[in-house]
Amino acid sequence: MSTLGLAGTASLTRLALRRDRLMLPVWALVTGGLVASGAGSLQSLYGTAAQRAELAASMSANSSMRSLYGPVFDDSLGGLVAWRFGTFAAVLAAVMSLVVVVRHTREEEETGRQEMLSAGAVGRRAPLTAALLAALTANTAVVLIVTAGLAGQGTAGALALGLAIGGTGMVFATMAAIVAQLTESARLAKGLTAGLLGLAFVLRAAGDAGTADGDSVLSWLSPVGWAENIRAFDADGERWWVLALIAAAVLVQTAVAYGLTARRDVGMSFLPTRPGPADGRLATAGALAWRLQRGTLLGWSLGFLLGGLVFGGMVEGAADIVGGNEQARQIFERMGGQSALTDAFLGTMVGLFGMVAALFAVGSVLRLHGEETSQRAEPLLAAPVGRLRWAAGHLVVAFAGAALILLLSGVGLALSYGRELGPILGAALAQLPAVWTLAGLAVLLWGAVPKAAPAAWGVAGVCLALGWIGPALDLPQAALDLSPFGHLPKLPGGDMAWTPVLVLTALATVLTAAGLAGLRRRDMAG
Template identity: 40%
Template sequence: MTTRTADHPAHPAAPGTLFTGTGSLLRFMLRRDRIRFPGWVLGLTLMMVYYSAALNSVSQSPEDLEGLTAFSDSPVGALFGGPGFGYDELTVERFLAGQYGLYMLLGAGLMGLLTVVRHTRAEERTGRAELVRANVVGRHAQLTAALLLTALMGVLVALLVGAVMAGNGYDAGGSLLFGLSIGAVALAFAGIATVTAQVSEYPRASAGLAGAVLGAAFLLRGLGDMAAVQGSGPAWLSWLSPLGWSQQTAPYVHDRWWPLVISLAFTAVTAAVGYTLSTRRDFGAGLLPPRPGSPRAAGWLAGPLALAFRLQRASLIGWSAALLVSGLAYGSFTQPMLDGFANAPEDLVAVMGGSADLLAGFLGLMGLTMAFTVTIFAVLAVHALRAEETDGRAEPVLATAVGRRAWIGSHLAVTAAGVPWLLFVAGAGMGVGAAVSTGDAGLVGDLVVGHLAHTPAVWLVLAAAAGLYAAVPRALPAIWAVPGYAMLVGFFAPILDIPAGAVRLSPFEHIGEYPLDGVSVAAVLVLTVFAAAVTQAAVAAFRRRDLSSTA
């Protein structure tokens, strides 16, 4: 006797069953994120409170606002802020939205993509999603709940930021539009993360792909805005960036609401693609299957240092490529930037280092910018180290002859070695771009030296991150305050009149911005020794605490 299956395909699930349990999962996610949720929302809101208070304290007269215009209505100001709508009649609220708004947009983008990856791909990787799906839960419930959670965070950020701006006496409609433009970026990158979460089976790779899109969005927006300010070049590039869409709303100037429709449509399309792709892969797998490894491990893999390098190899390759391309792109704007600064005002000269040598000032500022970017790599590497522990992969390694000192030390050593390499790649790329733009081949060497000089400062931030991870792992996200503060001081200290003592708190303010300033050998040595001491303390702290199996 034989049997045969039915000729007709199985009936698809009813649409309602695909989302069964979404509400329960959303409540569960809110419970899990009881610290992260207010941390993101209040953190972004308080950032806007600080920006507003600081700017109001230094802008007491029309002359003060004219000084701000000098920096913002320039190619460098466009790169670090945006297109600068309404700067011909600048007001405090226009400067806040046009210059500082970009950093709010970047924070919202990170919030959106990290939240979605955390509650989708990371849940599958740890096995918790499989236990959840064993209950009465629809296939799309988890992804839908993650998107709803991100949307709730974005809406709260939008309302709170709008309330902060309106509370300062600024136009209520413009304030609401400004807040909603920030929330729209969170939604746009949540949509991007729904797609990248289907591509790879590893949460780190999924977040990395979404983060690469965020970096590309910043690059496209920067190039487009610089071209728009100069009056020539591909200004249309800004319209290829979700960051650019929000900036084009131009709150307090044009008050355009329609660019938000682009962001919402983009979110809907990317989310729909994510839903579709999730039905075309096996649970726990990615659309791109991992490459099968060799049946025999290579001899060089015998040791914790080699394992740490193998785990970080893909990240190093990706960051190297991104920094090289970014350096070439920004370096190619060197000569147009100089042509646009023929009669630079004193306030802009102060931002560029306080020297009439605008070329050296620009190159020094770009070296500092790339140092901040590499700092993000270093901090993310420590977060990845924590993920190795919480995901249960560190414990099997430590169960062998590998000690705790060797395990954490190997990972930190690979990251520390990657810092000067990435700075070298960024400096070489920018040097080549600047040399082609200006015809001065000597800029290649200057930029490589200027970038590498920031290595000890990045090492110190890496050591501080390692210290938090080793001693108080749950407090590790607090390390982002260090590069955030350093960026604020490095870019805006001259125009915000930040006290010298507060400026010196940043580790990046001691070495010098070569070629504008000479490299302080003493500062290099002190920061290196300090970083080494903090790293040793971190290793010692890690040896004394218990391993953790939960994030």
């Protein structure tokens, strides 16, 4: 590789890190902090070696738990942290990495910014190198946070777990680098790479469900399975050689990505978009919005349905998760709101689905921001299409789509658990006012202060963290109430409280209306 091909890499790397100066630190802190704080949470729940051994034994015998979290390789506090948080932290690092790489490669080309930058002294491989260095910086931060946070449980195990998480992030960063060369759309590049990540998780889950030792063929076919098979904190010693497998995958995929980027022009791809018919078939702005977002909605719908089926099959094993641990029972009751353990578990799962559905709704709303900043909205609005009518098409997908995926999660839970459909669907739909409130906030930020629109992701992330980790950390109710989800009735099994539901629905309406009013008054991005 010639140095000419890397000209301008340092400048582009600084630009990428500056653009992501808020997103990357927050994502790294959330991912690394989730793992680092896990030791304290588990220590408060399972304070004795006997309790930890009982938990490890019950989880190893439960195939549903293994499919979700992976096998338990050691009953030490560090081993339980690696089991409980390692897989999900690796997935979070992978999502962070693929978003960063696509954002600074294909998205830059799609918006035309890369063409302007390439007119200067910028080498052909510099943009890809800068994107990978930005991803490497973020993953290195995750490794350092995890290692420092868990060093008290054993330095070798903490380093192994940190490298497993960060290494998984880099595997999918380089995978996204390849996919970004193949597609013309940043949205499609993210979707395809996320689909490969989902496939890797499913392969790992299927392999772990069939065996308790993690050595299934299916697990070894998955990069997520490689992360768990490093076996951080294992009493028999970590498998450091698995890191060589991760490093080899990163190097090979990087070489392939560099080879592909050298063989195409800026803005082009190896799988060009198929041209549409000569006469357009999209008669309205709403039809265009549906066409642009239907693939995303389909993916979320399938994911929520499958998630409901998986979690529904775990309800009967809820007693195994808790065992005789009163503190664990209290956490489930605090999240699910009911004293009956199965209802509390179902309420917890429904609440988690609601918080994740808010991410879909916010992303769907912010598609408007992307259409505007990429200047694709400008030619559309130059036609006899009003701003409100254009925005309404995307907002219908965001608000109605959130209702659809929550319904599908409830269907999956009910079918897998074998419980009457009505109460679970009601519990799922009870999450909608909070989801719509966060979506309405995204509309307000985009409509009134478009530069602040990405902050909606941060608000949704904080709400997810409060609902997911807050009860385990025993945060005061005042802190939990900062999230709209903290005000919802705890269903199924509890009494329906209409006041917070109606108040949040009204708040979502006001926020959305205010955002649309701001859109009418302000200038569009040019």
